[in-house]
Amino acid sequence: QKEVEQDPGPLSVPEGAIVSLNCTYSNSAFQYFMWYRQYSRKGPELLMYTYSSGNKEDGRFTAQVDKSSKYISLFIRDSQPSDSATYLCAMSDDKIIFGKGTRLHILP
Amino acid sequence: DARVTQTPRHKVTEMGQEVTMRCQPILGHNTVFWYRQTMMQGLELLAYFRNRAPLDDSGMPKDRFSAEMPDATLATLKIQPSEPRDSAVYFCASGLVMDQPQHFGDGTRLSIL
Numbered sequence: 001q002k003e004v005e006q007d008p009g010p011l012s013v014p015e016g017a018i019v020s021l022n023c024t025y026s027n028s029a030f031q032y033f034m035w036y037r038q039y040s041r042k043g044p045e046l047l048m049y050t051y052s053s054g055n056k057e058d059g060r061f062t063a064q065v066d067k068s069s070k071y072i073s074l075f076i077r078d079s080q081p082s083d084s085a086t087y088l089c090a091m092s093d094d095k096i097i098f099g100k101g102t103r104l105h106i107l108p
Numbered sequence: 109d110a111r112v113t114q115t116p117r118h119k120v121t122e123m124g125q126e127v128t129m130r131c132q133p134i135l136g137h138n139t140v141f142w143y144r145q146t147m148m149q150g151l152e153l154l155a156y157f158r159n160r161a162p163l164d165d166s167g168m169p170k171d172r173f174s175a176e177m178p179d180a181t182l183a184t185l186k187i188q189p190s191e192p193r194d195s196a197v198y199f200c201a202s203g204l205v206m207d208q209p210q211h212f213g214d215g216t217r218l219s220i221l
Contacts, residue, residue, distance in 0.1 A: 034209055043112070043199055043212030044151075088151070092207040100150030 003027050006089055006099030014107050019076040023089035023099050026070065030091040033065050035074045038086045038101065047087075048074065079106045110134045114200050114213035122221050126188040129216045131200030132181055139206055140183045142168075142175055143199040145215070151199070157183065158206070190220045 006023045013019055021035075032051055036044035048063040050056045056063045062075040072091070076083055086101040113132040121127060133140050142154040155165035155175040165175055172191070177183045187194055197217050201210035 032207055041214070043214045045212065046209045049209050095206050096210065098151040
């Protein structure tokens with residue numbers, strides 16, 4: 001079993017819909033959880049960053065961590081075409097492990 | 109906004125040639141990472157440095173890849189000799205500590221013919 005699992009997609013949703021992106025992991029030692037957004041031909045950029053379990057909200061984005069289930073989620077409300085990108089989850093104990101990313105398309 | 113700068117942005121060369129990729133980390137960041145990204149494997153960690161000292165390069169093919177940090181403002185990744193299977197996007201990232209978020213450059217897109 002890989003340390004971090006993420007559905008590659010693509011995931012296509014209409015503009016304005018709520019998007020749910022998810023990752024599962026196997027290492028219970030992970031303490032920090034991150035979501036990165038990567039546009040085509042660009043480097044990943046940090047979107048959300050949480051420590052341990054719980055929720056964190058930033059504008060239209062909400063990150064959730066459920067350590068008991070080893071499951072993290074990113075929700076995007078009122079999705080926009082500009083949200084079309086690849087979203088990578090990442091988590092760390094002593095170093096960061098990345099998921100392979102989910103490609104998201106928001107349809108106008 | 110402080111940014112990680114990578115050069116060149118694109119490189120096309122023939123098999124067997126030496127390739128050198130450069131990275132200028134964000135000023136003040138003392139950890140530097142090199143990643144390779146492909147569709148199949150995603151982001152793979154090749155090597156990382158703390159305070160310019162190499163900590164782990166177990167992700168790199170040792171016979172052809174080498175990573176150095178000659179000073180705090182420059183990290184290099186070299187491939188010699190290059191092979192077609194090295195074609196990928198190579199990213200440099202920098203940060204303050206190992207387990208905290210990293211800031212990425214925009215990558216070097218490498219094609220080996």
